[in-house]
Amino acid sequence: GTIVHSLSLSELEILAPGVLGVSADGRIAFVERLEAGKPDDLAAALTRHNASSAQIRRLPAHTLLLPGLIDTHVHAPQYVFTGTGYTLPLLSWLAKYTFPQEKKFASRAHAQEMYPRAVRRSLRCGTTTAAWYGTLHVDATDVLARTCVKTGQRAFVGKVCMDRNGGEGYVEESAAKSLIDTNKWLDDFEALKCGDRVRPIVTPRFAVSCTGELLSGLGDLARERGGLHIQTHLAENRAECAFVKELFPASESYAGVYRDHGLLTPRTVLAHCVHLSDADRTMLHETGAGVSHCPVSNFGLDSGVCDVRALLEAGCKVGLGSDVAGGWSMSIVEAMRSAIVASRVVGHVKHAAATDAHAAKNAHVALSLAETFYLATLGGAKLLDIDSTTGNFAPGKEFDALVVNLDAGGSEDSGARPVDIFDHDDAAEMFEKFVFISDDRNISEVYVAGRRVVGPSGERVDV
Numbered sequence: 001g002t003i004v005h006s007l008s009l010s011e012l013e014i015l016a017p018g019v020l021g022v023s024a025d026g027r028i029a030f031v032e033r034l035e036a037g038k039p040d041d042l043a044a045a046l047t048r049h050n051a052s053s054a055q056i057r058r059l060p061a062h063t064l065l066l067p068g069l070i071d072t073h074v075h076a077p078q079y080v081f082t083g084t085g086y087t088l089p090l091l092s093w094l095a096k097y098t099f100p101q102e103k104k105f106a107s108r109a110h111a112q113e114m115y116p117r118a119v120r121r122s123l124r125c126g127t128t129t130a131a132w133y134g135t136l137h138v139d140a141t142d143v144l145a146r147t148c149v150k151t152g153q154r155a156f157v158g159k160v161c162m163d164r165n166g167g168e169g170y171v172e173e174s175a176a177k178s179l180i181d182t183n184k185w186l187d188d189f190e191a192l193k194c195g196d197r198v199r200p201i202v203t204p205r206f207a208v209s210c211t212g213e214l215l216s217g218l219g220d221l222a223r224e225r226g227g228l229h230i231q232t233h234l235a236e237n238r239a240e241c242a243f244v245k246e247l248f249p250a251s252e253s254y255a256g257v258y259r260d261h262g263l264l265t266p267r268t269v270l271a272h273c274v275h276l277s278d279a280d281r282t283m284l285h286e287t288g289a290g291v292s293h294c295p296v297s298n299f300g301l302d303s304g305v306c307d308v309r310a311l312l313e314a315g316c317k318v319g320l321g322s323d324v325a326g327g328w329s330m331s332i333v334e335a336m337r338s339a340i341v342a343s344r345v346v347g348h349v350k351h352a353a354a355t356d357a358h359a360a361k362n363a364h365v366a367l368s369l370a371e372t373f374y375l376a377t378l379g380g381a382k383l384l385d386i387d388s389t390t391g392n393f394a395p396g397k398e399f400d401a402l403v404v405n406l407d408a409g410g411s412e413d414s415g416a417r418p419v420d421i422f423d424h425d426d427a428a429e430m431f432e433k434f435v436f437i438s439d440d441r442n443i444s445e446v447y448v449a450g451r452r453v454v455g456p457s458g459e460r461v462d463v
């Protein structure tokens with residue numbers, strides 16, 4: 001079939017047609033371009049790789065095989081109120097919507113009802129790897145991890161930590177208590193013995209809601225436990241940035257607060273990073289901490305427009321995040337579209353501000369389709385330090401993949417067809433249609449590590 005994946009930031013490989021082999025252990029054995037219209041080519045490839053032709057599957061012309069999408073920043077407890085509150089800026093939105101909703105996860109039963117819905121929705125949208133935030137609660141966050149294990153998603157799961165500026169009844173009583181709970185939760189996680197596919201991630205919510213004592217305690221803990229992943233929010237909204245400056249006057253900048261407390265590591269994921277200086281970007285590059293770009297959320301909460309090109313030019317790792325419920329969609333395809341729009345907006349603003357024609361011409365290069373798909377897949381994998389396992393179809397990696405059917409959906413009469421395909425011949429144009437106009441109805445199958453986790457018609461598959 002037609003196979004599309006990223007080789008690097010700028011290189012999108014389109015194999016039309018191509019053949020991909022998956023071995024019994026769920027790893028990619030080979031991926032090759034075939035000569036179009038030469039049936040012998042397939043037979044030769046199979047022989048060369050010692051593959052059985054009995055287990056061949058041919059994908060129809062209107063189908064694409066893509067690597068699984070990676071959501072590097074998403075809040076599971078917020079799924080329930082997605083789509084509300086977008087007239088409020090970040091800090092008011094947290095107080096009015098987020099904290100009261102997250103507080104409800106004190107009940108394990110509530111988590112058991114809500115988390116499977118969030119994780120299944122994420123998988124249904126083609127997200128094969130997600131970096132989830134839970135809540136303050138050890139018990140509910142354990143439910144979230146078990147949900148990822150059960151549904152088959154590859155995931156990082158974080159118990160949120162906050163010891164100040166929370167909501168009524170939604171804040172931990174001290175840094176010490178937050179650290180005790182985090183250690184307990186990590187011990188429980190180890191007892192789950194779920195292997196590498198579902199892993200814990202240390203999660204100070206953001207500098208506004210954590211004291212310096214808690215931030216450095218979590219930095220130490222991540223290091224002492226063998227270099228655990230870390231996730232938090234950075235420089236999302238102007239009022240938030242001003243508040244952090246008041247709370248941490250001794251640090252050079254907001255990014256500097258995290259560095260000063262030992263939280264910037266090559267396994268740190270920083271969501272948003274809208275309001276950064278050149279020095280901040282250099283700091284991220286030098287520490288190896290990377291950015292989860294959440295453009296849908298940045299529009300939803302009116303936070304600003306992130307200059308992803310500047311991050312890439314500074315050498316920072318970048319992936320995409322849905323940031324539900326700051327973002328209104330679990331779909332990383334939606335995040336790709338918004339990333340393209342955001343990048344073009346940055347370009348137009350820079351163009352308008354340029355002082356002469358030459359400067360205007362060189363103001364900005366917007367993200368290309370290839371670059372944006374990289375952010376959604378291989379870039380996310382590099383950000384999470386799992387690119388030796390997933391992110392593209394390189395042989396040896398695990399088979400995390402989507403079968404995209406661009407001719408899916410209802411009858412012509414019902415008008416329910418999500419994408420009209422007029423021409424199956426041009427694979428690059430099919431891929432462009434996938435990015436700009438497909439929706440979850442076009443994702444007919446989802447695989448993680450070679451196992452199907454969303455079935456042909458989207459039915460649930462518990463593994």
Ligand code: GUN
Binds near residue numbers: 205
């Ligand atoms: N900053 C601190 N907490 C949050 C959150 O839950 N969502 C978003 N978008 N930003 C935050």
Ligand code: FE
Binds near residue numbers: 073233
């Ligand atoms: Fe967030």
